[in-house]
Amino acid sequence: MATAAARDTAGGPTAYDAPADPGDTAAFQRAFDAAVAADERIEPRDWMPDAYRATLVRQIAQHAHSEIIGMQPEANWITRAPSLRRKAILMAKVQDEAGHGLYLYSAAETLGVSRDELLDKLHAGRQKYSSIFNYPTLTWADVGAIGWLVDGAAITNQVPLCRCSYGPYARAMVRVCKEESFHQRQGYEMLLALSKGTPEQHAMAQDAVDRWWWPSLMMFGPPDDESQHSAQSMAWKIKRHSNDELRQRFVDICVPQAESLGLTLPDPDLRWNEERGHHDFGAIDWSEFWDVLKGNGPCNDQRLSRRRQAHEEGAWVREAAAAHAAKHRNDTTGATRA
Amino acid sequence: MTTTPAADTAVTAAALALGDDALVLSHRLGEWAGHAPVLEEEVALANIALDLLGQARVLLSMAGDEDELAFLREERAFRNLQLVEQPNGDFAHTIARQLYFSVYQHLLHDRLASGDGPFAPLAGKAVKEAAYHRDHAEQWTLRLGDGTDESHARMQAAVDALWRYTGEMFQPVEGIDGVDWPGLESTWRDIVEDVLGRATLTLPEGPRTGAWRAGAGRQGLHTEPFGRMLAEMQHLHRSHPGATW
Numbered sequence: 308m309a310t311a312a313a314r315d316t317a318g319g320p321t322a323y324d325a326p327a328d329p330g331d332t333a334a335f336q337r338a339f340d341a342a343v344a345a346d347e348r349i350e351p352r353d354w355m356p357d358a359y360r361a362t363l364v365r366q367i368a369q370h371a372h373s374e375i376i377g378m379q380p381e382a383n384w385i386t387r388a389p390s391l392r393r394k395a396i397l398m399a400k401v402q403d404e405a406g407h408g409l410y411l412y413s414a415a416e417t418l419g420v421s422r423d424e425l426l427d428k429l430h431a432g433r434q435k436y437s438s439i440f441n442y443p444t445l446t447w448a449d450v451g452a453i454g455w456l457v458d459g460a461a462i463t464n465q466v467p468l469c470r471c472s473y474g475p476y477a478r479a480m481v482r483v484c485k486e487e488s489f490h491q492r493q494g495y496e497m498l499l500a501l502s503k504g505t506p507e508q509h510a511m512a513q514d515a516v517d518r519w520w521w522p523s524l525m526m527f528g529p530p531d532d533e534s535q536h537s538a539q540s541m542a543w544k545i546k547r548h549s550n551d552e553l554r555q556r557f558v559d560i561c562v563p564q565a566e567s568l569g570l571t572l573p574d575p576d577l578r579w580n581e582e583r584g585h586h587d588f589g590a591i592d593w594s595e596f597w598d599v600l601k602g603n604g605p606c607n608d609q610r611l612s613r614r615r616q617a618h619e620e621g622a623w624v625r626e627a628a629a630a631h632a633a634k635h636r637n638d639t640t641g642a643t644r645a
Numbered sequence: 646m647t648t649t650p651a652a653d654t655a656v657t658a659a660a661l662a663l664g665d666d667a668l669v670l671s672h673r674l675g676e677w678a679g680h681a682p683v684l685e686e687e688v689a690l691a692n693i694a695l696d697l698l699g700q701a702r703v704l705l706s707m708a709g710d711e712d713e714l715a716f717l718r719e720e721r722a723f724r725n726l727q728l729v730e731q732p733n734g735d736f737a738h739t740i741a742r743q744l745y746f747s748v749y750q751h752l753l754h755d756r757l758a759s760g761d762g763p764f765a766p767l768a769g770k771a772v773k774e775a776a777y778h779r780d781h782a783e784q785w786t787l788r789l790g791d792g793t794d795e796s797h798a799r800m801q802a803a804v805d806a807l808w809r810y811t812g813e814m815f816q817p818v819e820g821i822d823g824v825d826w827p828g829l830e831s832t833w834r835d836i837v838e839d840v841l842g843r844a845t846l847t848l849p850e851g852p853r854t855g856a857w858r859a860g861a862g863r864q865g866l867h868t869e870p871f872g873r874m875l876a877e878m879q880h881l882h883r884s885h886p887g888a889t890w
């Protein structure tokens with residue numbers, strides 16, 4: 308709870324007391340800066356700089372879009388899951404991702420932008436989602452590799468967001484991170500079963516790790532000196548650690564886990580550096596990253612056209628729900644639940 | 646509890662019939678993942694699919710090894726209703742299938758839960774899940790039936806198309822005792838007629854619309870789309886004989 312929290316009579320907490328003169332933008336800016344400096348949470352009703360709002364909308368939207376696009380590569384295996392237990396785990400995981408999309412679009416709505424607007428931007432290619440989902444899931448083991456590496460990287464990125472300066476985003480992330488860490492453990496456990504299974508299963512697991520390792524390292528974004536938005540986001544405490552710092556943390560976590568899995572990471576330069584107290588690792592192929600980001604990854608077109616198709620095919624359903632709700636707005640019966 | 650071998654066989658047959666219904670419908674609903682018309686329905690359809698998969702796992706385990714039964718049986722050995730194997734179609738078809746099946750399952754599990762037979766423990770939990778599935782299907786039937794002209798037409802087409810698969814639900818299931826099947830059918834029909842009426846839709850005509858009346862899923866006779874569904878579902882498991890996952 309913010310120490311300077313004032314109760315707005317119109318509802319909802321605020322991070323700081325509004326200046327006496329509502330036209331005094333400089334005073335609002337000072338109050339905002341002081342609240343951020345004091346690690347207080349900015350709330351939807353607080354004044355905030357336009358650029359702060361725009362940054363949050365961009366980041367939360369991209370995160371929400373990643374959740375719903377990210378359903379596709381894993382849903383690709385629901386109908387082929389090789390045991391009923393694994394099928395239940397995978398269905399529940401894909402469902403969680405839809406749930407994360409819901410919380411995140413709701414967090415974005417607190418900044419004054421609707422889910423429909425954001426989806427339109429996604430469908431028009433004007434907002435991004437995480438490039439990792441532009442890689443294909445070619446075998447069942449890819450589901451495990453996504454859980455272990457992609458969700459593992461996501462958690463490394465997202466845990467600090469639980470302390471993000473914007474309250475609704477930070478609170479959504481607390482819940483998202485709990486579920487993501489569950490997914491990461493499930494992915495690890497699935498890969499372990501494959502690694503210790505038949506030679507064919509082991510090979511399938513190794514192949515998946517070989518394909519997902521480098522794209523997972525790219526999930527932390529470009530190197531610090533090339534990162535477009537980092538400095539301002541750090542100042543606003545939307546972001547708490549640099550891309551390279553988080554990437555290093557992830558590599559250090561994965562190396563011993565790969566050993567326990569009995570799988571190798573596809574990097575001949577990967578070794579412990581006693582002096583740094585971290586693992587050194589090989590150079591990332593950033594040309595691939597920028598190329599996939601530009602739309603030239605293996606599945607960019609497929610992911611987006613699948614998303615648009617689902618949206619277009621569902622239009623008549625959404626219209627029907629809206630029409631039904633409008634007709635029955637004044638009903639006193641249960642039929643108004645649309 | 647002591648049972649004779651004959652009673653055991655009958656319980657196994659019933660566990661397969663009910664378990665296959667849940668397994669197959671869960672699979673079809675799982676096909677919606679990533680394609681639902683609205684994000685809330687991604688969550689809802691997955692939730693229903695997960696409930697059904699949970700029921701399937703309990704039921705199939707009463708009959709043997711759940712994975713062997715799901716992944717290694719041939720098409721003709723499955724005992725599910727033809728209704729649940731029907732392809733998803735548009736959202737209206739999925740909702741019509743949900744309406745017909747969830748009302749049936751809710752009524753059946755309600756009766757099984759109140760008895761002391763081998764299915765009572767499972768049914769006690771499943772009846773609560775089926776009540777939610779039924780509410781979900783009813784609410785969407787109302788929205789689509791009494792929504793726009795297009796949704797009304799699509800929903801009527803869906804309830805008509807799937808009507809022929811409903812008669813089979815009320816044929817007695819071997820191994821399930823103490824259920825008044827004709828009574829179940831007439832209650833089911835009253836409920837469905839009421840929902841369709843409130844949704845401004847018409848109850849399909851005739852004993853079962855269409856010249857051919859479906860109804861041999863319980864005897865292992867299925868429809869063409871089912872073989873393709875199983876091919877997809879079983880392929881990976883069958884490609885690695887004896888492997889654990």
